[in-house]
Amino acid sequence: MFEWKWDFVWEIMPRLIEATGNTLLAAGAGYAIAVVLGLALALGQRTPYAVVTFVVREFVEFIRSTPLILQIFFVFYVGPQFGIRLSPWMSGMIAIGLHYACYLSEVYRGGIESVAKGQWEAATALNMTTAQKYRRIIIPQAIPPALAGMGNYLVGIFKDTPMLSVIGVAELIHTANAIGSENYRFLEPYTMVGIIFLAISLPAAGLIRLFEGRVRRKLGL
Amino acid sequence: MQDLSRFPLELTGDDVPMVRFQQVRKSYGSLTVLDNLDLDVAPGEMVTIIGPSGSGKTTVLRMLMTLETINGGVIYVDGKPLTHMPKGGKLVPANERHLRNRRADIGMCFQHFNLFPHMTALENCMEGPVHVLGLTKAEARDRSEDLLELVGMIDKKDQHPSRLSGGQQQRVAIARALAMRPKVMLFDEVTSALDPEVIGEVTNVIRGLVDEHNLTMLMVTHQMGFARDISDRVCFFYAGRIEEQGTPADLFGNPQKERTQQFLSAVKEAV
Ligand SMILES: Nc1ncnc2c1ncn2[C@@H]1O[C@H](COP(=O)(O)OP(=O)(O)OP(=O)(O)O)[C@@H](O)[C@H]1O
Ligand SMILES: [Mg+2]
Numbered sequence: 152m153f154e155w156k157w158d159f160v161w162e163i164m165p166r167l168i169e170a171t172g173n174t175l176l177a178a179g180a181g182y183a184i185a186v187v188l189g190l191a192l193a194l195g196q197r198t199p200y201a202v203v204t205f206v207v208r209e210f211v212e213f214i215r216s217t218p219l220i221l222q223i224f225f226v227f228y229v230g231p232q233f234g235i236r237l238s239p240w241m242s243g244m245i246a247i248g249l250h251y252a253c254y255l256s257e258v259y260r261g262g263i264e265s266v267a268k269g270q271w272e273a274a275t276a277l278n279m280t281t282a283q284k285y286r287r288i289i290i291p292q293a294i295p296p297a298l299a300g301m302g303n304y305l306v307g308i309f310k311d312t313p314m315l316s317v318i319g320v321a322e323l324i325h326t327a328n329a330i331g332s333e334n335y336r337f338l339e340p341y342t343m344v345g346i347i348f349l350a351i352s353l354p355a356a357g358l359i360r361l362f363e364g365r366v367r368r369k370l371g372l
Numbered sequence: 373m374q375d376l377s378r379f380p381l382e383l384t385g386d387d388v389p390m391v392r393f394q395q396v397r398k399s400y401g402s403l404t405v406l407d408n409l410d411l412d413v414a415p416g417e418m419v420t421i422i423g424p425s426g427s428g429k430t431t432v433l434r435m436l437m438t439l440e441t442i443n444g445g446v447i448y449v450d451g452k453p454l455t456h457m458p459k460g461g462k463l464v465p466a467n468e469r470h471l472r473n474r475r476a477d478i479g480m481c482f483q484h485f486n487l488f489p490h491m492t493a494l495e496n497c498m499e500g501p502v503h504v505l506g507l508t509k510a511e512a513r514d515r516s517e518d519l520l521e522l523v524g525m526i527d528k529k530d531q532h533p534s535r536l537s538g539g540q541q542q543r544v545a546i547a548r549a550l551a552m553r554p555k556v557m558l559f560d561e562v563t564s565a566l567d568p569e570v571i572g573e574v575t576n577v578i579r580g581l582v583d584e585h586n587l588t589m590l591m592v593t594h595q596m597g598f599a600r601d602i603s604d605r606v607c608f609f610y611a612g613r614i615e616e617q618g619t620p621a622d623l624f625g626n627p628q629k630e631r632t633q634q635f636l637s638a639v640k641e642a643v
Contacts, residue, residue, distance in 0.1 A: 272439050273486035273545075277500035277552060278475045287503060291490045370490035 160339050163330050167340070170326035171347055177243060177322055178309040184248025185308065186301070189255030193263060194285070196256070214253040220314050222246045227318045243315040251308050258300035262293030295367050302359030306352050323347060374444050376456065376463040383451040390415040390450055390588040391436065391556055397444030398431055398612075405431050406612045408445070413556075418582055418589045420599040420620075423609030424635060429592040432609075433558045436590065437480045438471050449477050450555060479554035483561040485541040487533040493520060493544045494529040497551045505552065512551070519547035523577045539570030543577055550581075557581070559591040563598075571595070578602065596639055600624050608632045 195207035214222070227242035237245070266289050274284040316325035327340035379394060389412040398406040406428045413419050421429045434440045436447060438454070446463060447454045456463040457470040466474070487496050497516035501507040507515070520526045523543040533541050542562055549557060559578065563571045575598050581587055582602050593599050599606055600620040607617040608629075616629045627633045 267486075269482060269484055269486035270488065272437075273482065273488070275439060275475075276437055276478075276480040276482075276549065278472060278504050279500070280472070283503055287499065288488055292488075 156336070156339060159334070159336060160343060163340055163343070166326055166330060167323065167343055167347065170321060170323045171351075173320070174309070174312050174322040175351075177240075177247070177312045177315055177320060178305075180244050181247040181251060181312070182305055182308050184244060185251035185255050185304070188248060188252035190259055190290075192252055192256035193259035196260065197263070211253045211256055214250060215257075219247065219250045219311060220317065222250055223314055223318060239315070239318045239320045242318060243320050247308060247311065247315065251304055254304055254307075255301065258297045258304070259293065261300070262295075262297035263289060265296050266292045291370065295363070295370060298359070298363040298366060302356065302363065305359065306355055309352065309355070310348065376446070379446045379453075379456070379463055381453070381458045381461070381463060383448055387414065388451040389413055389448070390417070391590065392448040393432070393435075393445065394448065395445035396435065396442055396447060398428070398435060398440065399443050404612060406435075409613070411607065411614065413588055413590055415555075415588055416586050417604045418591065418602055419605045419607060420603040421590070421592045421607050421609055422594070422596065422599060422635075423607075423615075427609040428612040429609050430560050433480065433560050433590060433592060436556070437478055437558060438475055449474060476552070477555040478558065479549035479552050479556070480558040481542065481545050481549055481560070481562045483564050485533070485538070485545045485565075487541050487545055487548070489533050492530050492532055493525055493536070493547075496533070496544055497548045500548070500552045516547065516551050519550050520544070522550075522580070523547045524573070537570060538566045539573045542566065542574045546574075546577055546581075554587075556588045556590065559589065559593070561592050561594065563593070563595060594639070596624065596636070608635065610635075 192207055192211055196204050196211075198204060223243060223246040226237065226246045227239065230237055230242065270288055270292065271284060274288045279287065312320075312322050313324035315322055316328065319325065323344045327337075327344045330340045331337035383389070383392065391411070391413040393409045393411040396406060396409040397404070409432070411419075411432070421432060423429055431440060435442050436449075436454070442455050446456050452474065453463055453466070454471075454474045455466055457466045458464075487493075488499065491499060494513070494516055497519060498509070498512040501512035501515055502509060505512075517526060517529065520529050523546055525540060525543050525547065528536060528540060528544075533544070536544065546562075562578075563574050566574065575595070578589075578591070579602055581589070591599075591603075603620050605617060606620050606623045608615050608623065608627075608631075610631050616623065616627060616632045623632070624636065627636055
């Protein structure tokens with residue numbers, strides 16, 4: 152029978168905390184890529200060029216309907232065959248950033264489409280360029296309705312970072328596995344990892360809601 | 373492809389109109405909305421368009437604001453083609469660059485105001501001057517504050533549109549359009565979405581523009597009394613054509629066409 156050993160918990164905490172840092176870094180960097188690339192993919196579906204729209208649309212659909220883990224493997228193991236040799240971290244960030252960019256692009260698309268037609272027309276009447284319309288008028292109004300979805304994917308990307316363990320990124324699961332097999336004890340590391348995930352996800356969701364409210368108020372919506 | 377050779381590259385002469393619709397056609401699919409429209413508006417003139425719902429009044433303004441493309445004919449503004457541009461000695465459909473160039477002469481106010489909700493009243497007015505005209509913030513602020521003063525909204529300059537009544541929003545929208553210093557102002561039923569008691573505050577602002585500015589104005593309204601008061605000319609639209617036009621005194625006092633008479637007596641009854 153297993154018994155819970157506090158000594159062991161304290162012993163492994165430093166390693167788990169370090170791994171938490173890596174997990175947060177992976178989630179943060181992946182999300183940063185996704186936020187920027189996602190917007191590009193959303194706008195890419197709105198150009199006057201039907202071919203561009205089609206290609207971007209299909210690409211997004213393709214990524215969204217294949218598993219993240221496959222994409223991670225693909226970048227890491229198949230990349231080298233084409234002469235693209237990336238570190239586990241780089242491959243992981245690219246795969247997870249790209250994966251979530253596709254999901255975020257849909258969130259942005261919804262936000263952009265929710266902006267009233269009259270806003271575009273008023274911007275045209277002020278003789279704005281297309282870029283100015285997006286930057287000054289449309290995107291600022293598209294973001295608040297998209298914030299809830301963006302927040303969900305932030306928590307989502309955080310919970311998906313364990314997938315990076317399969318290519319050796321030293322995030323929480325990877326570290327817990329290592330600790331477990333070194334000591335033949337898995338109860339404490341896995342339990343602590345669960346608690347760490349919970350302790351970060353729950354407050355994050357609350358903070359995101361607070362942030363959303365503040366942004367709305369600041370924009371006078 | 374229509375033959376554009378009979379359309380001049382530029383209007384010249386003594387009395388070049390500020391706006392000219394020449395043989396303008398507009399259709400949505402098989403529905404012809406405007407049929408070979410010819411309409412001139414002189415510099416400084418206030419022309420009002422009235423007519424039944426669906427007769428194409430809004431479409432006229434939207435084409436002039438370049439919110440709609442046209443299917444035939446040419447629109448000129450200040451003597452130069454708007455919908456087309458000269459190329460190799462003849463007119464070809466305008467590209468975006470040409471449109472941006474020519475659109476600067478035109479401003480528009482909408483039935484539903486269309487203020488930018490994430491900006492204050494002042495920021496709404498400064499947006500175009502700063503980002504489109506390239507004025508400094510200080511210049512744009514001065515200009516915008518003067519205009520907000522003119523429309524009686526200076527007290528509310530730091531409010532977002534959601535905190536303003538319809539009449540107040542519409543006055544800010546007028547100031548926003550004027551801040552671009554257009555030569556032509558378009559008003560599409562700017563009082564139709566307002567409560568009756570605040571209509572006056574918007575019509576008074578427009579009255580002031582007729583007196584104070586040498587602006588050319590093209591207005592669509594269902595308020596016959598207002599049209600009669602301030603217009604130099606009234607055009608009655610019916611089924612995508614100008615059925616009858618004239619001075620307010622003539623058109624309202626002594627309409628010649630049967631459809632005009634019917635329309636005017638119908639709206640009189642509705643009041
Ligand atoms: N985007 C569009 N697609 C199809 N038909 C349209 C479109 N916009 C306008 N129409 C049609 O064009 C005709 C003229 O419309 P328009 O809005 O100019 O009328 P209006 O005179 O302004 O009417 P109202 O007094 O109701 O505002 C109508 O039959 C309308 O249904
Ligand atoms: Mg209309």
